[in-house]
Amino acid sequence: MDIKTEISKLNPRQHEAAMHTEGPLLLLAGAGTGKTKTLTMRAANLVYKGVPPKQILAVTFTNKAANEMRERVLSLFDGDKKKSPVISTFHSFCLNTVLRHEIMHLGYQRNFTVFDSGEQMSLIRNLMGDIESEKSFKADLLMENISKVKNGMLRLNDPKRDGKELSEVMNSLYDKYHVSMKTFNVVDFDDLLLLTLRLFREHPDVLRKYQDRFIYIMVDEYQDTNSVQYELVRLLAGERKNLCCVGDDDQSIYTFRGADIRNILDFEKDFPGARVIKLEQNYRSHGHILAAANSVIRNNKSRKEKALWTDKGSGDQVSIMKARDDEDEAGWVAEKISMIKYYDKDKAFEEFAVIYRSNNLSRPFEEALRKDRIPYTVVGGTSYFDRKEIRDIAAYLKIIANPKDDLSLLRIANIPKRGLGTTTLGRVANFAKEHSIPLLDAFKRAEEIPDLGPHVVKAAVDFAEMIGRYRERFDSEKGLKDILHDLISSIGYKDYLREFYKTPEVAIKRVGSVDSFTDSISRYEAEEETPSLSGLLSTLALTDMDGKKGKDSFGVTLISIHSSKGLEFPVVFLVGLETDILPHRKSMAGDGIEEERRLFYVGITRAMEQLFITYAGSRVRYGTESPSEPSIFLGELDKGAIEHLDRMKQEDPDEREKKAKAFFANIQAMLNQ
């Protein structure tokens, strides 16, 4: 593809941004304004001008964004990978590009592994057992607080945030947590960023190395950066400040995770002489939808002035619908979907989305859609904690890669059963503690441990030796998948699963998921230039590896506003626009209302052709029905862009008949498939 002609096709603002190279640039890219396109073009332009691709770094938040950008740059260069810049998520950059090579400076070993949130949680639970306190604090709350401390959102001993009691527990826990993590030679997600920052701060020579390596830096979704990420970016950009930050302050909706909107608002102050370019031409939505979005977001005080516009024409007005209650609201949405399909046979269910503030609102919609035989997919929820089989296998791989990872070892020491029960494990752990050695070493020296019978000693030593053998194999042999396959069969893991899950269907599913896991490893090996166990574990820690997810999403999409960011749908139902839901009751402290308004804004701007905003007069909450007030945000909508529908009005018979027809047509279509 010819880069020059591609760049010339950009609109003037986009073009300006793509052609900019030296010095700080803030690209304020509104929703649907071709942000990724501009960013990729800018990268391509740099390469085109002769900058070595290795010197260009683009950082994103999600794997999805990174992949998308990678693909688009690649297609610009006709698949020539040598011309692709370094594109990475924050976490992956810190892990793979920096820490894997430099972490020794901070007293860790290079073969460190990453704890996911589940492992983090079990460590915290373990540690909490040691802390004497009559009140048991919830592990997840403590974990959240540890994370907040690390991200600069919370200080230890902050009496304003916690009761004194929590502070005390937190203090002692926080220290213990870190000591354990370090002796295990493991880090958590937050550490990836934090340790990199510490490294850069404490070792100027290391920092310089990376500053010299990355001459041009781009950061996507800059409004979502937290203080650690901000510092990281600032340090990396160094004196040169060839830094291009892209984002939209109006779409900053992750404050609760530590994102600091001031990072983007203060960009010009932080980087004097910064060029600021605004992308305001929207290629996604019809005019009325944009008018609605603009009219809402205008009410926010802390923001950069801008307004989306389109040359597409105004399209349909945005409909505001009042329903009787939540069930009625959901029923109406389902009906409306059938109606639209009835009038427009080409419309696919995949073109519709129901978007809500909180996940628990999805229920009535699931029921209504099911009732009307409309296919749907619910996006989100939390589901990475389960899948025992994957975590077991991962624990094996982790202890093989990192012999100090006591926790992973503990997890699988007796899985499958090998005669190492809790009593034995307790004795071994004691021994390890007394001698200040890793648990695995204690297994090797089982003979020295008092009270262990000969059988147990043999089991322990055999086990430790097996781990050692596999470490050697993973180090010296190629073909990760084959080695893992050997491991799984030699420990009899599948038989163990079949025993563990007595019902055959479940067992088959679990065994199947082990197989799909090994499959995903061959995928990793195929993609990677130099596959390795530690590389595999890194990828594993930082990606879902679920194989499929979202990819073949099917039917109508049910999704939270947060997860919908970055997506677009021809027809959007933005539901539950009620006081205490949006804006949410729990987020009204401080300038929380502005973030809630941004959420509304994000929801609105997902719609391309048609937008329906709904609310109910009463709603079932925690089992009891209570009246609901319309959201104050509804009053902020541009009157010219909206029309009001009232569900309560008597339906005219003609409409009713059409609805019935639509309903049956829909069923017919289902049957014909």
Add this chain to the structure above:
DNA sequence: GAATCACGCATTTTT
């Protein structure tokens, strides 16, 4: 360990 029950809690969640 696994099955059961009472209790408390219920926003959003990129890695």
Add this chain to the structure above:
DNA sequence: TGCGTGATTC
């Protein structure tokens, strides 16, 4: 209302 957690029990 309904789910996940922690204690209790066999």
